[in-house]
Amino acid sequence: MGMDVSAPLLPVPRKVSLGGSQVTIAWSDGHLSVYSNGTLREACPCAICAGEPPAIGVSRVIPLMVAAPEGIAAERYSMVGRYAISFAWSDGHSTGIYPYDYLLEMCECDTCRARRTGRKVGEGGLISEGRR
Numbered sequence: 001m002g003m004d005v006s007a008p009l010l011p012v013p014r015k016v017s018l019g020g021s022q023v024t025i026a027w028s029d030g031h032l033s034v035y036s037n038g039t040l041r042e043a044c045p046c047a048i049c050a051g052e053p054p055a056i057g058v059s060r061v062i063p064l065m066v067a068a069p070e071g072i073a074a075e076r077y078s079m080v081g082r083y084a085i086s087f088a089w090s091d092g093h094s095t096g097i098y099p100y101d102y103l104l105e106m107c108e109c110d111t112c113r114a115r116r117t118g119r120k121v122g123e124g125g126l127i128s129e130g131r132r
């Protein structure tokens, strides 16, 4: 009763599950995040994957990771401090550190997708006509 759901405190992961094709994270606020392995791998925020600005004198910038390898999977995860999770991938990469807010932002669950596209489920339009 009277719990403010929009409290500014970030939820923390309660349970991280690595599956064959996706990673799910159950957050302390009850939210269940879903990420496909490929998406999560491609979103790796480490300097190598995210591509640092080239040093002076480097003439070409070729992103090392354009698309995640087929069948990529997270093999292990570890908590980094109290703010992030790092994943060890089946391609041997494990330097990416995913902060909680980054993970929450890229959550692929239906709710977050809908919010991102600015569409409110059940508010006009979706269920229309023909029911009366």
Ligand SMILES: [Zn+2]
Binding pocket: 044, 045, 046, 047, 048, 049, 050, 093, 095, 096
């Ligand atoms: Zn990386």
Ligand SMILES: [Zn+2]
Binding pocket: 031, 032, 033, 034, 107, 108, 109, 110, 111, 112, 113
């Ligand atoms: Zn979500």
